[in-house]
Amino acid sequence: MNSYYEKFIATGEVKCIDEEIPFEIPSSWEWCRMQDIMKFVNGRAYKKEELLSRGKYKVLRVGNFFTNNEWYYSDLELPDDKYCYPGDLLYAWSASFGPQIWNDVKTIFHYHIWNVKYNSRILLRDYLFYFFLYDKTQVLSSTTGSTMIHVSMENMKPRFIPIPPYCEQKRIVSKINELLPVIDKFDDVQKELDTLNALIKESLKKSILQEAIQGKLVPQITEEGTAQELLEQIRQEKLQLVKDGKLKKSALTDSIIFKGDDNKYYEQVSNENTDITEEIP
Incomplete structure (x- = not known):
């Protein structure tokens, strides 16, 4: 790979930046x-009493991009760079962060949003939008899930961006626009598959446990004896404990469940038998 260098116009200094370059282009x-190729313009920081329930201009806050449908308004007349207009490329840099394309009327935007200014004869808005989306994934991958993300202007301004020729920017945007619907469709199918897999997992677990407790999971081997013999062994052990004075005689009032010649289930307590067929699951 050929080395990358950066020349500082003010001083004429040149330095190798190979370690800073993230990938080959x-x-x-x-x-x-x-x-060097764009400017991030901050919105206005509002005092609480300046935010109105109705007014001449909407006040765009970060939450309005995502989950908050409630709007504040303002009657203030501000410098032109404190408004966003249809088609502007905006960037929310606090909490839920990332690029947005504004498609509403002239609106005042909050301090936690930047309006990205650039030369539209050199840079295509949608190319910048998609680059910012990519850059967001890089920021997220380097941040722990519990950390509140704030992208500062000091951090943003020196970050690298690859610049293709203008016509290639158009082709890149066109190809992304072609592929994203396919990706979205795949995402929907994947979610359905994940749900189905979860249901199958629970169904299989339930089925296997059902087979196990019904004696259908493994073969029955006559030579291994019967559960009746085990229960009789437990009963004899209880009798011995009563004889040894280690267990009260009242503990012997347990029942014996058996299947009769009529294929019904009965429970024997002392000398009394009760039909419990309807209770057997």
Whole structure:
């Protein structure tokens, strides 16, 4: 691999950055730091009393991207860069983070959101959007599940982004748009399969246990004796414990369950037999 170098225009310093480059790219592409080709513009930090139940402008917060359908409003007239417009590429950097494409009316956006500004003659919005999605997976893979994620601007600006030729950016976006519906379909099928596997697992477990306790899981071997003999052995041991004074005589009032010649089940307590066929599971 040929080495990568970075030249600092202000000082003329050149240094090798091979250890920082995450992967190889085609020869017609270039690596850039985000801060050199785009700008992250923060929204406005609101005081609680400035957020209204109704007003001229919506106030877009991070939660509105994901689960929160409740909106605050504002009547404040702000500098133009504190509004987002249809088609803007936004980035939520707090908690539930990641890129979003804004497709609503002119709206004020909160401080926890960036509006990503770039030269649209050089960079395709949707290419940047998909790159940010990829970059999000890299951030998540390096973060423990219990950690609240905040992507700071200081961390974001020096990160590397690979830049393809403009026409290739278009082809990449077109191919991703073609493949994502297939991936989504696969995801749906996989979820159905996972559910089915879980059901099969429980059904098989239940079936095997059912076979086991009904005496159908392993062959019956006459030479091994019967359970009746085991129960009689337990009864004789109890009798001996009573004789030895280690067990009260009242403990001998246990029952004997047996199957009669009429194929019904009976329970014998003392000398009395009771039909319990309907109780046998």
